[in-house]
Amino acid sequence: MDFDKDKKECLDKLYLPDKSKKGNVDEAIIDLIDDLNKTEDYYTTSSCAGRIVLIAVPKIRKKHEAEWLFVSHDPITVDKIQEIITNPPELKLWFKQESPIFHVACRTIEAAQDIVDKAKHVGFKRAGIMCSRKRIIVEMCGTESMETIIAEKNKLLCSKEYIESLIQEANIKMATSRDKMNAFHKQIKN
Numbered sequence: 001m002d003f004d005k006d007k008k009e010c011l012d013k014l015y016l017p018d019k020s021k022k023g024n025v026d027e028a029i030i031d032l033i034d035d036l037n038k039t040e041d042y043y044t045t046s047s048c049a050g051r052i053v054l055i056a057v058p059k060i061r062k063k064h065e066a067e068w069l070f071v072s073h074d075p076i077t078v079d080k081i082q083e084i085i086t087n088p089p090e091l092k093l094w095f096k097q098e099s100p101i102f103h104v105a106c107r108t109i110e111a112a113q114d115i116v117d118k119a120k121h122v123g124f125k126r127a128g129i130m131c132s133r134k135r136i137i138v139e140m141c142g143t144e145s146m147e148t149i150i151a152e153k154n155k156l157l158c159s160k161e162y163i164e165s166l167i168q169e170a171n172i173k174m175a176t177s178r179d180k181m182n183a184f185h186k187q188i189k190n
Helices: 003-012 027-038 078-086 109-121 160-189
Strands: 042-048 051-057 067-072 092-098 101-106 126-131 136-141 146-152
Touching: 003 042, 003 101, 027 042, 027 101, 027 160, 051 160, 067 078, 078 160, 092 160, 101 109, 109 126, 109 136, 109 160, 146 160
Parallel strands: none
Antiparallel strands: 042 101, 051 067, 051 092, 092 146, 101 136, 126 136
């Protein structure tokens, strides 16, 4: 495993278009990943700041066949999704709020354990080390998430008030996730 070579190759591609639905690094975490990537012992391999999505899913639930109708990495209002909920698709329409996720390559197992300890200290309950022949990776995931079906067969299954409540709760969970990310960012800067 040549950590420095792998780090250079990964960071050379960091701000190029990527394979994610968005196609690039989430703006909300640029400072955090830049600071992680400046360290000697770490670099990020993939990350997401968390998001709110409306996704139309076929019966067989194959992710690659799903239709992403709305994605935001920031808090939203009902106005942002009004057109979609006014004219829902034939497929099942899911409202999802997903927590942040980070994958951090680490030079040593000790460096990996340090990242896990910092992540858990600020409230990331799901943080662990994955090892392979090529890399030592820490995966950190928030636990703030929710998903529910809100429409199918071109019909909304709930009231607008319920959707407003979902949005309010999703925004609260996003804010909680951001607070944890900011606290983690402070931890790695120390």
